Amino acid sequence: MKEDNRNLLLAIVMSVVVLLGWQFFYGVPQMEKQKQIAQQNQQAQSQSAPAGASNPAATAAPPGQPAGSAAPGSAPGAASTQVSGTREQALAASPRIKIDTPKIAGSISLAGARIDDVSLKAYHETVDPKSPIIVLLSPAGGPNAYYSDFGWVAAPGNNVAVPNATTLWTADSQTLTPAKPVTLSWDNGQGLTFKRVISVDDNAMFAIRDEVENKGGAPVTLFPYGQVVRQGKPHTLGYYVLHEGLVGYLGEQSGLQELTYDKLDKEGALSPGTVGKVWKDAVGGFVGITDKYWAAAVIPDQQRKYEGRFSSVETGTQRTYQADFLGEGITVAPGANTASQARLFAGAKEVAAINGYEESQQIKRFDLLIDWGWFYFFTKPLFFVLDWIYKHVGNFGVAILIVTVLLKGLFFPLANKSYASMAKMKALQPEMTAIRERYADDKMKQQQALMELYKTQKINPVAGCWPVLLQIPVFFALYKILFITIEMRHAPFFGWIHDLAAPDPTNLFNLFGLIPYTPPAMLHLGLWPIIMGITMFIQMKMNPEPPDPVQKMMFTWMPVFFTFLLGSFPAGLVIYWSWNNLLSVTQQGFIMKKNGVKIELFDNIKRMFGKGPPPAPAAAAPAKPANSNKK
Known part of the structure; x- marks a missing residue:
């Protein structure tokens, strides 16, 4: 019995150490971190700077088109990404097309034809409906630059001019709505005319059709691309059960790929100053960047091969993160034209919408944009x-x-x-x-x-x-x-x-708000965790008390440890556990009564206060035979 008690005590003590260690070193710091992130994000939205924002065209280059090069498959070059103004100043630095759908609002910059201004109408920063709506995409030149663009990359050794971040497109409309697409156009002056038709649905999916007409006298080979770019490492929650960073499904051969920002920074070099990973000959899927609830992902033609890439490059005082695809080369003969199809999802990761896109638009494993886990x-x-x-x-x-x-x-x-x-x-x-x-x-x-x-x-x-x-x-x-x-x-x-x-916002240690005091996160103990602890206590007291005092003490204190542990868990989970305990108590009581076993609940509670009857003694053991231990 002593050995059994020692093993039980060791197991329980180790469990308690793990639980309390998780609470102290992980749960509590993450609660504080989440609060800090919310405050920092709110401050970033209203960040101000001197007037006269610079042109927001300074960005990472298209895939395969680093600074001074136009070779497909090369590293993503980057110009200066210094923040030189507020978000509003960066938006005002270029002419724009307004975006208006039931779910999103924003604009498209005609400088570079970049989708860099998206806010989510249905979601606010806090539970207060008067709080600011969520801003997802933001232009370069302002804080938290995060955007997407599409286009063409010229073949190696070909100096043909293609649209870039400074190209000023001409639009046939000033507003993009689900009912009215927008057509952008640009002539490179060398015989090539580029057109881009952008449409958007009622939710958060953009469709991009890039067309090229060759009026010159020589064939031209171009490679279509799409990318999501994020300047600066964003604040992340850092939870093990949640992926935040670059994500993609790159065909059946490579499958789901997830890299956090820190992990991407440690990948091998793609070129001087640039690190990342590349997946070749992928067919179907998507690449993008995901947060906890929102994401931006570019989706190539699901029938054609492409090269997918996650990259990170040092740009001035911060890093630029990029998820992109580069399609196969398309040769445009003189007098002919060609087109490339791609899509951009930029919105909230609503399950119904994500699954709907996977089915209706045949996007391979698009549901994996949501981190369902193992x-x-x-x-x-x-x-x-x-x-x-x-x-x-x-x-x-x-x-x-x-x-x-x-x-x-x-x-x-x-x-x-x-x-x-x-x-x-x-x-x-x-x-x-x-x-x-x-x-x-x-x-x-x-x-x-x-x-x-x-x-x-x-x-x-x-x-x-x-x-x-x-x-x-x-x-x-x-x-x-x-x-x-x-x-x-x-x-x-x-x-x-x-x-x-x-977590449950109430707290026992300020008498549930009656005392104007904010306890430290370690002492965050709401009413629902207390209810859970009570139901767990009742469930354990339904059984006869262990005869060993060490076991008795451990089982008595176990509900207290779990009560503090669940203080930082989502309220929905605590409510589930409380309700499950109550149902278990009811079920166990019914079965014990049916089997003629005494329910010790009330007697055990009375004994805690020295008023209950003593535990029923165990039946006397039969006399041990005189030679029972002889070998």
């Missing part, structure tokens, strides 16, 4: 169930409660057997104690006698683990859903829970 096969279906219920009840919190009931019903037969086996184990506790005492000096005979008892009584000693094991994948899948899906962002429950994806 448990994709379970996480995504669970989200669809939650979303379907939400559409009927109108509240994601209620949907979580209903899904928990459905999961309990689905696993009820297995849980029923588990709890019944546990109930029988409790009823046989006196006999098990007697066996351990009888063979205290012979562990092998002790185990054989216990196994024979289990076999006779038809008990599975590990059956009690199943309810907990079944809860683990559900817990992680729901955590992932709450953490990554924008549908859960700012989703309210009832009362004080206005965002299921954020």
Whole structure:
């Protein structure tokens, strides 16, 4: 028994150390970091600078067209990317076409035909509907430059002029809407006329058709490209369960590729000053840059081969990150014309929209733009169930409660057997104690006698683990859903829970707001985590108290540790755990009563205050035979 207690104590202590270590070194710092990021982003939006912003054309060059070179496949060159003004000044530095759709607003710069101004109408920075809307793309020359452009790269050794970042296009309209595309045109003065037709749907998908007409006397070979460029390393949350950075699906051979900004900076050199990775001969998919809830991704022609690339280059005082594709060369004969198709997604990663694009536009594995994680096969279906219920009840919190009931019903037969086996184990506790005492000096005979008892009584000693094991994948899948899906962002429950994806905002240590005091993050303990701790405490007190005082102490304090641990978890997850505990208590109580096992809840609680009856003594062990230890 002493050895068993020592092992149990060691296991519990190590678990507690891990939990508290996670809370102190990871959970709490991430809460503080998230607050700082929100503040920094808000400050960046309103950042001011001296008047007279410079031309925002200074950017990373198209793929395969570094400064002073036009060879496809070369490293992305970059000019100065110094921030010289506010976002508003950078926007005013070039003529623009207005973008107006139900979901996004913004503009396209006629200098370079760059899509560099996109804001998301439906999403605000905080739960306050009066807070600023989310700004996704911003022009160069201002803070947090983030944009996309498309075009052509000339063949090696060919000095033909192609549109670049300073090219001033002519537009046939001043506004781009879902009902009215815009056509841009530019003549290079060498016999080539370039046209770009840009259309946009009701959500956040742009379609770009680049056309070239050759009026010259010689054939010209051009390579189509598309890219997303981000100047400066953005602030990231740094969670292990969330990918932020460059992402792409580069055909079936290369599959899903995800590189964080830091990891990309450590990749091998593509050219002097530029690091990154290249995937050749890809067919289908996309490349882009993703945040937690938003993304910008360029999508090449799904039927043609292309070269995909993630790159990072030092540009002045900051780094420029780029995700791009370079298509196969197209030769335009004299008197002929050609065209290239591509798309840009720049918006919120709404599950329905992303899946809809994958199906309707045949974009290979576009759903992987959302980071469903390793448990994709379970996480995504669970989200669809939650979303379907939400559409009927109108509240994601209620949907979580209903899904928990459905999961309990689905696993009820297995849980029923588990709890019944546990109930029988409790009823046989006196006999098990007697066996351990009888063979205290012979562990092998002790185990054989216990196994024979289990076999006779038809008990599975590990059956009690199943309810907990079944809860683990559900817990992680729901955590992932709450953490990554924008549908859960700012989703309210009832009362004080206005965002299921954020921790419970209340705090015990300022009496839930009655005291004007902001406790440190380590002491963040909301009402729902307390409710969860109470339900966990009740569940543990339903069972007979362990006879060993060390075990008794550990099981008594375990709900307290979990209560503090879950203080920094999303409120939706804590609500799920609380509700699941309550359902488990009800189910366990019913099964224990059905099997004639006493429910020790009230007696155990009374004993805590010295008022309850003492625990029932174990049955006396049979007398040990005089020669039982002889060999």
